[in-house]
Amino acid sequence: QQPVQSPQAVILREGEDAVINCSSSKALYSVHWYRQKHGEAPVFLMILLKGGEQKGHDKISASFNEKKQQSSLYLTASQLSYSGTYFCGTYGGATNKLIFGTGTLLAVQP
């Protein structure tokens, strides 16, 4: 039931791009993305809704493939501030609960 994220960890140089994937075994109504810096609270990035509606960060892009029950977060021209752990949360609609994945650790180096 918990969504699977890949990769588990990725190391980038500043300016490089990264894609983080989130996959669920259940039908999804929406996918949430959050970023957490070490020892801090997760911060909202984006929500993607079935049907194409999105809400979130202007500088973050993401996709949601309803048929494949997958979402991808695209981080382009990465900056040092992008470092942290990225979590997807999936919402199936039936239970009103957001179920979070295990996270992807992103480290951006100078």
Added chain:
Amino acid sequence: DGGITQSPKYLFRKEGQNVTLSCEQNLNHDAMYWYRQDPGQGLRLIYYSQIVNDFQKGDIAEGYSVSREKKESFPLTVTSAQKNPTAFYLCASSISLAGVLNEQYFGPGTRLTVT
């Protein structure tokens, strides 16, 4: 500034003692949540509440209890029945429970260590 506060930031307890973690929000949100975070396991839902005096168990409620007497407050008690209570605890809130476009706002967390 609106936000969520959790206190204390670090908490140490002896095994067998109950401990209560505080969570307060001034965002006027109806829904509040408690998550537990362990290394490599993401965020797991303990309890959630969509309205005052009402709350539901999440995925790992055993050994925990909550109350929601005020809209602003959602304290979590870790009881002695919780077999492995050492973890990072995060409180969150959202405008309402049912809105699929309602993002969650998280507090800074409380790191509980039980020895």
